[in-house]
Amino acid sequence: MTELELDVAGHCTAQITLRINGENHTLELEPRVSLLDALRERAGLTGTKKGCNQGACGACTVLVNGRRTLSCLALAVQFEGKEITTIEGLADEGTLHPLQAAFIEDDGFQCGYCTPGQICSAVGMIREFREGMPSAVTNGGPLEFSDEEIKERMSGNLCRCGAYVGICDAIRGTFQSGAAL
Ligand code: FES
Ligand code: FES
Numbered sequence: 001m002t003e004l005e006l007d008v009a010g011h012c013t014a015q016i017t018l019r020i021n022g023e024n025h026t027l028e029l030e031p032r033v034s035l036l037d038a039l040r041e042r043a044g045l046t047g048t049k050k051g052c053n054q055g056a057c058g059a060c061t062v063l064v065n066g067r068r069t070l071s072c073l074a075l076a077v078q079f080e081g082k083e084i085t086t087i088e089g090l091a092d093e094g095t096l097h098p099l100q101a102a103f104i105e106d107d108g109f110q111c112g113y114c115t116p117g118q119i120c121s122a123v124g125m126i127r128e129f130r131e132g133m134p135s136a137v138t139n140g141g142p143l144e145f146s147d148e149e150i151k152e153r154m155s156g157n158l159c160r161c162g163a164y165v166g167i168c169d170a171i172r173g174t175f176q177s178g179a180a181l
Pocket of ligand 2: 108109110111112113114115158159160161162163
């Protein structure tokens with residue numbers, strides 16, 4: 001259980017160890033600090049982006065125990081003992097993750113600000129699909145990796161540049177390639 005400390009000025013802090021991209025990061029922070037701020041400002045992992053900071057854009061998406069999570073809506077102190085993966089942790093010793101390579105190949109970005117969140121979300125989304133999870137557009141029918149499914153399942157990730165055609169191509173191509181994610 002995380003222990004809290006209170007100083008004479010009334011500041012409450014906790015020392016926690018987060019496991020991020022396979023490495024332990026011991027951080028001293030206030031319990032109200034979001035996972036997003038802990039990643040960016042305390043652990044120095046600035047690949048995860050802050051867009052709306054209120055759960056509406058998906059720029060801050062990371063993977064927690066393999067599931068996509070909006071890090072701006074999560075408190076860092078809740079994540080001790082969990083495996084957190086950010087965009088920095090997807091490449092394998094210099095080899096791009098299949099989705100990173102596909103986003104480059106298919107022009108899945110322009111400014112790139114939404115891209116880390118798009119890629120982390122797509123990794124989680126393809127895993128969910130492979131596990132047979134339905135979406136709102138599946139509607140009881142057989143699971144088919146259609147563009148409608150991609151759009152619905154990625155609807156929490158916005159791209160102000162409108163690179164959606166390339167994003168969709170990259171995700172579809174990666175799924176169809178059967179690449180391990
Ligand atoms: S920054 Fe988290 S959803 Fe927009
Ligand atoms: S590439 Fe610019 S916001 Fe998506």
